[in-house]
Amino acid sequence: MATYIIRRFFLMILTLIGMSILIFVMLRLVPGNISDILFDAAGMVNEADKARLEAELGLDKPIIVQYWTWISGLMTGDLGYAYVSEKPALDEILPRIPVTAKLALLALIFSVLIGVPLGVISAVKQDSILDYSLRVFSLSGLSLPSFWLALLILMAFVHYFGWIPIYTDKPASIWHEIGLLSIPALAVGFRASALIMRLTRSSMLEVLRQDYIRTARAKGASTASVNYNHALRNAVLPVITIIGIEAAFLIGGLIVTETVFNIPGVARFLVEAIRWRDYPIVQNLVMFIAVVTVVVNFLVDMAYVLLDPRIKYDD
Amino acid sequence: MATADHQAELTRAGANINSSWSRFTYYVRRYPLGAAGALIVIAFVVIAIFAPFFATLDPTTTNARTSLAPPGGQHFLGADFMGRDMWSRIVYGARISLMVGIGSTVLGCFFGVIIGLLSGYYGGWLDLITQRFIDIMQALPLLVMALLMAASLGPSLENTIIAISIPIIPHVARVIRSNTLALREMPYVEAAKAVGMSETKIAFRHVLPNTIAPLIVLGTAQLGSAILTEASLSFLGLGVPEPHPSWGRMLSESAAEYVRTAPWLVIFPGIAISLAVFGTNLLGDAVRDILDPRQRS
Numbered sequence A: 001m002a003t004y005i006i007r008r009f010f011l012m013i014l015t016l017i018g019m020s021i022l023i024f025v026m027l028r029l030v031p032g033n034i035s036d037i038l039f040d041a042a043g044m045v046n047e048a049d050k051a052r053l054e055a056e057l058g059l060d061k062p063i064i065v066q067y068w069t070w071i072s073g074l075m076t077g078d079l080g081y082a083y084v085s086e087k088p089a090l091d092e093i094l095p096r097i098p099v100t101a102k103l104a105l106l107a108l109i110f111s112v113l114i115g116v117p118l119g120v121i122s123a124v125k126q127d128s129i130l131d132y133s134l135r136v137f138s139l140s141g142l143s144l145p146s147f148w149l150a151l152l153i154l155m156a157f158v159h160y161f162g163w164i165p166i167y168t169d170k171p172a173s174i175w176h177e178i179g180l181l182s183i184p185a186l187a188v189g190f191r192a193s194a195l196i197m198r199l200t201r202s203s204m205l206e207v208l209r210q211d212y213i214r215t216a217r218a219k220g221a222s223t224a225s226v227n228y229n230h231a232l233r234n235a236v237l238p239v240i241t242i243i244g245i246e247a248a249f250l251i252g253g254l255i256v257t258e259t260v261f262n263i264p265g266v267a268r269f270l271v272e273a274i275r276w277r278d279y280p281i282v283q284n285l286v287m288f289i290a291v292v293t294v295v296v297n298f299l300v301d302m303a304y305v306l307l308d309p310r311i312k313y314d315d
Numbered sequence B: 001m002a003t004a005d006h007q008a009e010l011t012r013a014g015a016n017i018n019s020s021w022s023r024f025t026y027y028v029r030r031y032p033l034g035a036a037g038a039l040i041v042i043a044f045v046v047i048a049i050f051a052p053f054f055a056t057l058d059p060t061t062t063n064a065r066t067s068l069a070p071p072g073g074q075h076f077l078g079a080d081f082m083g084r085d086m087w088s089r090i091v092y093g094a095r096i097s098l099m100v101g102i103g104s105t106v107l108g109c110f111f112g113v114i115i116g117l118l119s120g121y122y123g124g125w126l127d128l129i130t131q132r133f134i135d136i137m138q139a140l141p142l143l144v145m146a147l148l149m150a151a152s153l154g155p156s157l158e159n160t161i162i163a164i165s166i167p168i169i170p171h172v173a174r175v176i177r178s179n180t181l182a183l184r185e186m187p188y189v190e191a192a193k194a195v196g197m198s199e200t201k202i203a204f205r206h207v208l209p210n211t212i213a214p215l216i217v218l219g220t221a222q223l224g225s226a227i228l229t230e231a232s233l234s235f236l237g238l239g240v241p242e243p244h245p246s247w248g249r250m251l252s253e254s255a256a257e258y259v260r261t262a263p264w265l266v267i268f269p270g271i272a273i274s275l276a277v278f279g280t281n282l283l284g285d286a287v288r289d290i291l292d293p294r295q296r297s
Helices: A002-028 A034-042 A047-057 A063-076 A089-124 A129-143 A146-161 A174-208 A211-218 A223-261 A266-275 A279-307 B002-012 B020-030 B032-049 B086-122 B124-138 B142-153 B157-183 B187-194 B199-235 B247-261 B264-291
Strands: none
Touching (some): A002 A063, A002 A279, A002 B142, A063 A279, A089 A279, A129 A174, A129 B199, A129 B264, A146 A223, A146 B247, A146 B264, A174 A223, A211 A223, A223 A266, A223 A279, A223 B142, A223 B199, A266 A279, A266 B142, A279 B142, B032 B086, B032 B264, B086 B157, B086 B199, B086 B247, B086 B264, B124 B157, B142 B157, B142 B199, B157 B199, B187 B199, B199 B247, B247 B264
């Protein structure tokens, strides 16, 4: 097992190195860099000024040198300067992480709280009207764009309460903060819960067909005991794997939801930085997102090894 | 009596299919949700193809006098800030959505199949390199990848299609590769080798046709997510540019401020997106059940 973990760890590092190259190259494909945009915006045409600006931002150096500057900076915590605000990129990114992290955590909690019980009910009552309605419900969860759901929630607030919950970075109390964040978190979590529900259902159905479930029934265990003590415990394992996929799913939802609710988190910041072609911010943020998803997937794999004693990794 | 029951059982199991009509009614009865999905998808395709017949007004004509007109009268779904008819814009938006959805899915599947087939069939260092590359591509969330691609390619209809197809490629390649690995060991591949067929010819003649079923399953499943990604990109202002009426961008133009003043601008495009994606998802589930019995739920 130790060799499996070590191998998996090095693969993760390799993926991240490849990722950094991919991000860097993709951003350099962009027609027109920040100096072009600043020039258009300011209406300047002087070529010498433009060259000076490019030299100042390091855009005139060969691409390999630019890449090396970035990577060696990453190792020492120096992420360069944001083009737009001219502040260190790290100072721009770090303060925005907590709010997105809180939002993601709440959304994950919501998605598990909604997804797992509904998935179990759907499986236990397979092919009933309830099962059909829950399946349509989960499929509709996958079909609603989360930004539209967010807009609908806003609309409901305007209609019923006459006001819109506005995010503030100085909440009165922790409950106030949770209350404010749980509205966008619900918009993101609903979509994610659909995924969990579908997986819980199919995993539960598979377990319910196993021999040990028949044995449990035969020895006279109650239906509830069979469903929850025998089946659910085994069915939850694959659901844990999906948390890795879920991380990627949540980030996609957060990008649009933070935009709708005007929440100053990293996800909305990414869109703003892309619009401005703010390379230092974009490449560092995307790298950050990649690190988060890759590490979460790695941890989920490790958790799986620990939780499921049936799996042996000998190679 | 017993024979009658026996007959009914056979019909229910789909054994008595002898005409295309009985096949049709069998599938509708067996997969009611899938049939509903197919109906929705067909409706959207018809609306998209015959958009000029369904639209009541030109989707791009602006009119200051009807700015933010509420639903009713000439604009029965209302008009946007520039006085453009919402119904006509939604009808033409179906074209954009389907075009981007189908275009990016086909493009992504095409490259995904080639990469998956070659890396699965030939194996070795080629497989090793593509596998690592696929790992890297999959490390980024779909929307982030599409955002990056869209931003680096610049806003246009074609570039949006390319940007959305990129994250589909690794997904398809992975599935096709694992299928190919199993197919490679089949007796008919061995037979083809024995009669001296070239490797490339075997890969494309004998292995490729057998990956069609999983490919159709994947394709229908990806279609909904491609339509949704287009809507998200356009909503963020990085997707299909003006003057194309895109459902996603209609929502971004109207988003937060119109929630108070003109809710119809928020409700209708959202319904269009959700319904289209819902239909493809229902259809995708049924197609998977029919073509891939191992995953049957």
